[in-house]
Amino acid sequence: MATQKRDLEVWKFGGASLADAAAIARAVALIRKHDRPLVVVASALGGITDLLLQGAAAATSGGDAEARRAAAEFLRRHRDVARSLVPAGAARRRLLATIDASAREFRELCVAIGVLGHLAPRASDLLVSRGERISAAMVAAALSQARRRAAFVDATDIVVTDDHHGGAAPNLAATGSRARARLKPLLATATIAVVPGFIGRAPDGSITTLGRGGSDLTATLLARALGAKRVVCWKDVPGILTADPRLVSEARLIPQLHHREAAEVAHYGAKVLHPRALIPIAGTRITLHVRSFINPDQPGTEVSARKSLSDYPVKALAIVRGQAIVTVAGKGMVGVHGIAARTFVAVDAERLSVSTIFQASSESSIGFTLPEAEADRAVTSLKTAFRDELASGLIDNITARRGMAVIAVVGDGMVGAPGIAARVFTALADGGINVVAIAQGSSERNISFAVTSDQASEAVRRVHDAFQLSKIGGGRAPAAPRTDVVLLGFGRVGRALADQIGSANGHAMVRVVGLLDRSGYIFEPRGISRRRLSELASRKDAGALLADLGGRGVPSSEALAFMAGHAVSRPVLVDVTSEETSDLLRAALGSGFSVVLANKKPLAGSWGSYEQLLAASANGNCQLKYEATVGAGLPIIDTYHKLAETGDRVLRVDGCVSGTLMYVVSAVSAGKPFSQAVREAVDKGYAEPDPRDDLSGRDAARKALILARLLGYRGTAPTPDDLVPRRLRNLPFDRFMARLREVDAEWRARVAQEAAKGRVLRYVVSATPRAVSARLTAVPITSPIGALQGTRNLVAFTTSRYSSEPLVVSGPGAGAQVTAAGILNDIYSLAQSARRRVLASEADR
Numbered sequence: 001m002a003t004q005k006r007d008l009e010v011w012k013f014g015g016a017s018l019a020d021a022a023a024i025a026r027a028v029a030l031i032r033k034h035d036r037p038l039v040v041v042a043s044a045l046g047g048i049t050d051l052l053l054q055g056a057a058a059a060t061s062g063g064d065a066e067a068r069r070a071a072a073e074f075l076r077r078h079r080d081v082a083r084s085l086v087p088a089g090a091a092r093r094r095l096l097a098t099i100d101a102s103a104r105e106f107r108e109l110c111v112a113i114g115v116l117g118h119l120a121p122r123a124s125d126l127l128v129s130r131g132e133r134i135s136a137a138m139v140a141a142a143l144s145q146a147r148r149r150a151a152f153v154d155a156t157d158i159v160v161t162d163d164h165h166g167g168a169a170p171n172l173a174a175t176g177s178r179a180r181a182r183l184k185p186l187l188a189t190a191t192i193a194v195v196p197g198f199i200g201r202a203p204d205g206s207i208t209t210l211g212r213g214g215s216d217l218t219a220t221l222l223a224r225a226l227g228a229k230r231v232v233c234w235k236d237v238p239g240i241l242t243a244d245p246r247l248v249s250e251a252r253l254i255p256q257l258h259h260r261e262a263a264e265v266a267h268y269g270a271k272v273l274h275p276r277a278l279i280p281i282a283g284t285r286i287t288l289h290v291r292s293f294i295n296p297d298q299p300g301t302e303v304s305a306r307k308s309l310s311d312y313p314v315k316a317l318a319i320v321r322g323q324a325i326v327t328v329a330g331k332g333m334v335g336v337h338g339i340a341a342r343t344f345v346a347v348d349a350e351r352l353s354v355s356t357i358f359q360a361s362s363e364s365s366i367g368f369t370l371p372e373a374e375a376d377r378a379v380t381s382l383k384t385a386f387r388d389e390l391a392s393g394l395i396d397n398i399t400a401r402r403g404m405a406v407i408a409v410v411g412d413g414m415v416g417a418p419g420i421a422a423r424v425f426t427a428l429a430d431g432g433i434n435v436v437a438i439a440q441g442s443s444e445r446n447i448s449f450a451v452t453s454d455q456a457s458e459a460v461r462r463v464h465d466a467f468q469l470s471k472i473g474g475g476r477a478p479a480a481p482r483t484d485v486v487l488l489g490f491g492r493v494g495r496a497l498a499d500q501i502g503s504a505n506g507h508a509m510v511r512v513v514g515l516l517d518r519s520g521y522i523f524e525p526r527g528i529s530r531r532r533l534s535e536l537a538s539r540k541d542a543g544a545l546l547a548d549l550g551g552r553g554v555p556s557s558e559a560l561a562f563m564a565g566h567a568v569s570r571p572v573l574v575d576v577t578s579e580e581t582s583d584l585l586r587a588a589l590g591s592g593f594s595v596v597l598a599n600k601k602p603l604a605g606s607w608g609s610y611e612q613l614l615a616a617s618a619n620g621n622c623q624l625k626y627e628a629t630v631g632a633g634l635p636i637i638d639t640y641h642k643l644a645e646t647g648d649r650v651l652r653v654d655g656c657v658s659g660t661l662m663y664v665v666s667a668v669s670a671g672k673p674f675s676q677a678v679r680e681a682v683d684k685g686y687a688e689p690d691p692r693d694d695l696s697g698r699d700a701a702r703k704a705l706i707l708a709r710l711l712g713y714r715g716t717a718p719t720p721d722d723l724v725p726r727r728l729r730n731l732p733f734d735r736f737m738a739r740l741r742e743v744d745a746e747w748r749a750r751v752a753q754e755a756a757k758g759r760v761l762r763y764v765v766s767a768t769p770r771a772v773s774a775r776l777t778a779v780p781i782t783s784p785i786g787a788l789q790g791t792r793n794l795v796a797f798t799t800s801r802y803s804s805e806p807l808v809v810s811g812p813g814a815g816a817q818v819t820a821a822g823i824l825n826d827i828y829s830l831a832q833s834a835r836r837r838v839l840a841s842e843a844d845r
């Protein structure tokens with residue numbers, strides 16, 4: 001008996017490990033290989049608890065069809081498993097009868113709930129309990145089938161809880177003695193007890209649940225009761241990771257954690273363990289292992305009384321969303337005794353449990369967080385408790401702020417390590433993340449802070465980076481963080497860019513993870529493969545929208561928020577649309593995206609909107625780059641910055657920045673009829689589908705304004721010379737093209753007149769800090785602009801240093817390929833600055 005006890009293990013299989021018949025068969029195979037004493041705790045099959053709860057929720061609001069569907073799905077999934085795991089015979093019949101009865105009872109309960117119109121926690125617990133019970137019964141049957149002695153033991157006979165339905169607390173002593181009485185005889189005969197997780201029984205005999213994810217707690221309760229050696233939780237992750245892998249793609253396995261640390265990680269919302277799972281075994285010699293069901297040979301995470309990884313003062317980050325901060329505030333509170341105590345008594349009276357208590361900016365308030373749904377009850381209870389103080393003005397108000405997330409930075413090594421808080425808050429400040437409140441760390445083993453939900457994912461990533469958590473356990477962090485690109489618009493330029501990213505082998509660290517168009521989005525956090533991209537490109541070419549190509553049809557702002565909330569690394573949003581996207585871009589910058597523009601409109605609107613966009617990017621590490629807006633791939637903005645950085649002063653910029661206008665005007669100057677030049681520009685794909693968009697000069701004017709603003713110009717946009725005569729402006733495209741010949745003679749005359757003076761026509765933009773223009777002008781044929789041909793662009797910088805002869809940047813300035821190249825350049829420069837930051841912080845360590 002003594003050896004048996006020392007060797008005893010409790011294995012818990014989570015929902016993902018019991019998803020279907022194949023998964024259960026693998027679980028059974030793992031159990032069979034283990035020849036020591038064992039108790040098994042089973043969760044419901046993956047997704048079943050949600051299914052039952054959703055069906056019931058639908059029933060309360062009259063959705064009987066949905067409840068019926070849930071019952072049918074419940075029946076189907078369990079029957080499938082039973083049929084494929086247990087051969088025809090008495091055992092299978094028993095199982096199928098239980099499944100049928102459960103589904104029927106579920107239906108009946110739903111009907112009753114529909115009549116009542118609400119779902120009390122007590123009824124809800126009874127309803128979901130069948131998920132775990134059936135699952136455990138099936139595992140027991142499958143084990144017997146595999147010739148291991150096994151018995152189903154109902155948890156409601158063992159786990160004694162209080163009557164707090166929906167999140168009951170176990171009674172350790174009572175549970176301990178029942179567990180020993182029920183399970184020891186089975187262990188003595190080498191029988192594996194299979195116990196449903198998650199559920200227990202209240203003193204009044206009703207069924208309770210331990211709160212979502214409660215099977216973890218069932219396992220540690222049983223381990224404590226039986227003095228087991230270890231608990232193993234088999235999950236769909238390799239173990240406990242440094243952060244939720246759905247948020248941080250660089251999250252890594254933590255090889256070992258102290259009980260206390262794991263308890264904090266769980267308490268602060270890392271879904272990987274139930275918040276109270278560590279309580280029964282804290283302070284004991286029982287170890288808990290979180291292991292990969294997918295790779296059962298890997299050791300996973302050991303949670304024990306050992307201390308290791310002392311180089312890492314911070315080991316993990318946890319996050320709880322959907323929180324509200326409730327504040328009791330009033331100047332009269334300073335120094336008044338007992339307000340804090342009364343606050344928490346009032347909250348406790350409502351059986352609400354506060355997750356974090358916050359330090360106020362001044363002494364005159366007390367704040368705490370709890371789930372949003374409970375905020376109203378807390379506020380009402382507090383208002384009653386402090387009725388007199390509110391009336392007398394001692395307390396000014398009691399408020400709830402919703403939409404918050406609480407992030408906990410956890411690690412034993414933080415005690416006594418100086419500067420941890422500073423590192424956390426510097427990383428957040430660098431990311432432009434606004435910390436709403438900071439928790440009073442009683443344990444010093446964690447720092448928690450609250451941020452608004454939309455900034456939470458980025459906050460987690462920043463702190464994860466700041467502590468180099470991607471290297472924990474000796475693993476090498478990638479040499480540079482990846483750069484994840486999301487394309488806003490997937491037209492010609494977007495497709496050329498996707499292709500260039502795919503074929504740039506040396507830069508495997510840049511990949512496309514998302515596409516957005518007017519219809520919806522496609523998001524692949526691991527990167528959209530090159531094949532899929534080119535397949536999507538050809539479907540788009542044929543006129544399809546992303547929503548038709550497997551994308552989700554939601555507005556772009558929603559799509560971006562969704563992506564920002566996922567495991568994106570150094571995300572960059574590339575705008576290749578020609579829409580007014582300023583609002584969206586600002587939102588992206590605010591949620592951690594850098595932005596690269598080929599789209600000129602957001603930079604060429606009102607001064608106010610331009611300034612707001614710049615301000616959004618000045619905040620934190622998110623940058624705004626827009627090389628491709630002027631001169632496509634030519635380094636024009638870049639040249640300006642280099643001149644400015646080296647102390648030169650740019651006095652004026654002149655140039656030809658429209659490929660189409662260059663082509664048309666230079667061809668006309670060389671003797672071609674205007675109508676023919678325009679036709680060729682359209683046919684060769686230089687011009688917009690309707691060439692009037694270019695000929696109007698509007699596009700050139702936008703570029704001029706972007707250049708002028710770079711120089712400090714704050715005035716209005718220039719009114720460009722329009723090369724389309726007024727009478728042709730509003731014609732349908734075909735009529736317009738047909739009548740274009742009417743203007744040929746006029747152009748011929750003008751060209752001849754200038755040629756006589758040694759001059760040619762060019763469409764020239766000019767920018768200074770005080771003025772900006774976009775004009776058709778005549779320039780000497782010998783000047784750099786006069787010598788320019790084809791679609792080439794040219795920009796001349798006149799500066800303090802280049803005063804007599806300007807610095808000229810010239811080359812091909814139009815077309816999807818070169819525009820994509822300009823964008824790619826911006827993306828690489830963002831990726832490189834991220835890399836420099838990583839190397840710098842490595843040197844600090």
Ligand code: ADP
Pocket residue numbers: 013014015016017043213233234235236237239240241242243244245246270271272273316317
């Ligand atoms: P079970 O199948 O045992 O119920 P859960 O699904 O409850 O397992 O927990 C595992 C999930 O927890 C993972 O799929 C992962 O998405 C999430 N998770 C959140 N934070 C962490 C973390 N720090 N480490 C590992 N997984 C985490």
Ligand code: ASP
Pocket residue numbers: 014015043044049050131197198211212213214215216
């Ligand atoms: N099945 C329950 C849930 O989904 C309990 C658990 O999985 O531990 O929350």
Ligand code: MG
Pocket residue numbers: 014212213214271272
């Ligand atoms: Mg769970």
